[in-house]
Amino acid sequence: MKKILLLIIFIPLFYSCSTDFDVNDEWQDVTIVYCLLNQNDSVHYAKVNKAFLGNQDAYEMAKHSDSLQYNSDISVTLERWEQGKSEASQIIYLEETTDIIKDTLDIYGNPGIFATDNNFIYKTNETLYDDSEYKLVITIPTKDEIVTSTTGLISKFTVLYPVLKRPPEIQFEKYNQPFNVKWQSAVNGRLYVLKIRFNYFEIENNDTIEKHIDWVFPSQLSRNLREENDLADDMNQLVNGESFFEFVSQKIDENPNVTRIAKDLDFVFDVGGEELYTYIQVSKPSNSIAESKPEYTNIINGKGIFSCKFNKTIEHKELSPQSIDSLAYGKYTKDLRFVDHVGAFDY
16 A cells, blocks of 8 residues: 655744644645745755655665655745835845755654755745745746745834833842833734843853853734734733743752853844744644644645744843842752852852
8 A cells, every 4th residue: 555654843942842744535745834934044945845655664764865855856936026016126046055954853852753864955045025925936847836935024023121222220139020021913924922031141160151041931922913004002911020030040050169250141032924823823733632633834735834023032031130130149049059249159
C-alpha cells in the first residue's frame, strides 16, 4: 500500500506547533510553505517543500532529501503592493540557499525522521516597507497552479511605559504595588507577548560574565485587528514586584563562589499577525481524545502559513536602588550573592 508522509515544519516564534494535514484523498502535488515577514529583519526567508508519495516505507523515503524538495527549479518572489496602487511597485526575487543547516537530532537528542541535507531555503536581503502589502508568488514548473498568499506588515506599534528616554527606575521593591507596562495595539498586530529580560553580571575568580534570564508573560490579544486608519487599543501587563524576586530565585542557582551585580532590564515585545495567531491556535496540541483536528492555511494552491511578525525592545531600564537592595537582602534572593546598590553585601 502506498504511504504518505508529510513534511512538518516548526515555527519557533511564540510556540512550537505542528499540523497533520488530511491525507485521505488521492495524492496531489501539495506545496508546503512557511514564511513570516518582519521588516526589522536584515534577511527574510521562505521555506518551500512538498508532500511526497512512493511505494517504499514512508520513514525510509523521508531520509532522502529529494522526497521533500522539488527537483526542478522553482521561482519564489515577493510583490510589493503600495496602498492605492493598481500594480506591484516592486518584485523581489528570493534566491535559493542552503545557508541554514538543519540539526540532525530532534529536541530529545534522537536522530530526526527527515533528511537534513539540501535544506533549501529562499531568502532576500531587500528592505521591506510597512506601508505596503506583500504577495508571495511561487511558480513550480511541474504544477499548473501558482502558489500565492498575501500579508500586510505590522506597523505603528507604540510602547507607552516604560519608555527609553524617561528616567525613573523600575520599582519592584513594593510587593503590593504592581508595575504597569503599557502599550497600544499595532496595525495588523493581533498577538502580543511581553518578555522582561533581567541582565546581571556574575564574577568568579576575577572573571566577569554578563548573563540574563527572561521572564515571559502569557500572550495577549488585541480586542480588534487594527487597520491603517483605526484607533489603537490600549493594552497593559501588570507586573507584581514580589513575583519578580520569586522568578529570579527560581531561575538563578545559588553559588557560594560567585558575586553578582544587577545591571538593568530590557522590555521585549513580540507581535504577531492575525494569520499567525489563527495558525498557532489551530495547531496547538489538543486535550481531546479525538484524532481529527481542524486545518488552517492561508496559502492558495498549497498548505502552510504566510504572515507577519514584529519585535520592539525598550533597553537598559535601571532598577531602583531599593529593588537592588531587595535582591541583595530580600527573603527570596538573599542567598544568590547579589551586591546592594552601593556594591556591598552582608554574608
